[in-house]
Amino acid sequence: MRRLRSILVCGVIHGWLLANGTALAQGGLAQAPPVTVAKPVVKDIIEQTDFIGRFEAIDQVDIRSRVSGYLDKVHFQDGTNVKAGDLLFTIDQRPYRNALEQAQAAVTSSQVRMEFAQSDLERAEQLRRTGNITDQLYDQRRQSFLTGKAELDRAQAALRQARLDLEFTEIKSPLSGKISRKLVSEGNLVNANETVLTNVLSLDPIHFYFDVDERSFLALSRQTQGGTRTTAQGEYNEVLLTLTDERLGQRKGQLDFVDNRLDAASGTMRSRAIFENKDHFLTPGLFGRVTVGASDPYKGILLPDEAIGSDQDRRVVYVVGDNNIVNLKPVRIGPRIDGYRVIRDGLTGNETIVVNGLVRVRPGAPITPQMTTLPPTRERNGI
DSSP, X not given: OHHHHHHHHHHHHHHHHHHHHHHHHHHHHTTSOEEEEEOOEEEEEOOEEEEEEEEEESOEEEEEOSSOEEEEEEOSOTTOEEOTTOEEEEEOXXXXXXXXXXXXXHHHHHHHHHHHHHHHHHHHHHHHHHTOSOHHXXXXXXXHXXXXXXXXXXXXXXXXXXXXXXXXXXXXXXXXXXXXXXXXXXXXXXXXTTOEEEEEEOOSSEEEEEEEEHHHHHHHHTOSSSTTOSEETTEEEEEEEEETTOSSOOEEEEEEEEOSSOOTTTOEEEEEEEEOOTTOOSOTTOEEEEEEEOSOOEEEEEEXXXXXXXXXTEEEEEEEOGGGBEEEEEEEEEEEETTEEEEEESOOSOSOEEEEOGGGOXXXXXXXXXXXXXXXXXXXXXX
């Protein structure tokens, strides 16, 4: 009986081992997880760098009066567009018209005195040729003529100044742009060259100022084209503007100025781009981001960020080798371009890379590859 039980137990164990061993063997074959793989995107690219900055008007003028007086009229609506030469303010002209009339009368009086002195001098010259006038009397008449001529010149200068003062009572816009609100109401006293009446800003074109940190400036300066240089082969460098409410840049401008020294306090280089603004949408003081070319064109290798993993302090990708065995390969990454991450070093572009399902991948383990093709560009998330 004991012997029979032992035989039965051994048979059960043997059967269980045969069944489960087969299942384990079959499970071992089924452990190769399915993952998505693809070839990297290889194409000509130009690396770019983004900088935050602010718009400023190219020209801005505080409107002041050149003559003193009481403000008579305001000829514009607050916050409207004006053109160069448009009448903005009028100072009370009555005192300046009176001054002009006085200056005109002074010119007439001086003209009469000068003409009389000239006639008197001509008679003295005739008498001098016949010897019927002394030299002293002749000199006195000549002195009277020269004095009258000088007084006439002074009166004419005063007349020109009076006309100019009357002209200055009409304050006109020195440039085309957008005007602010009036800062002084009618009836108030305006002091010449002191009282600010309003200000005008030019809007088209418009400047965009941004600061480049020292490290970025050194990297950009080493490029043979692009970067923060003001020109490249006689042409201005193109930049792309992205406003705070935009995901992708819509406006193109030109980099037209780089300062001649780094700011000692901040360690940055002040740079400037210029943009057309025919619709006057861009406003001075508005923030934005410019994208500046940071390299020469070259053949770049691009991968999605989700295809790049981390191994302690290095970045790695999973390369599919023979028999669908996955190998770990370190890479050096660069900036994002067209929705992908630039691979600076570590790949040739011919490898097959795991692009999705990295959590199911182990170095040296087999996978079940599911081939896909990456598009040349894709939407940049988070921008």
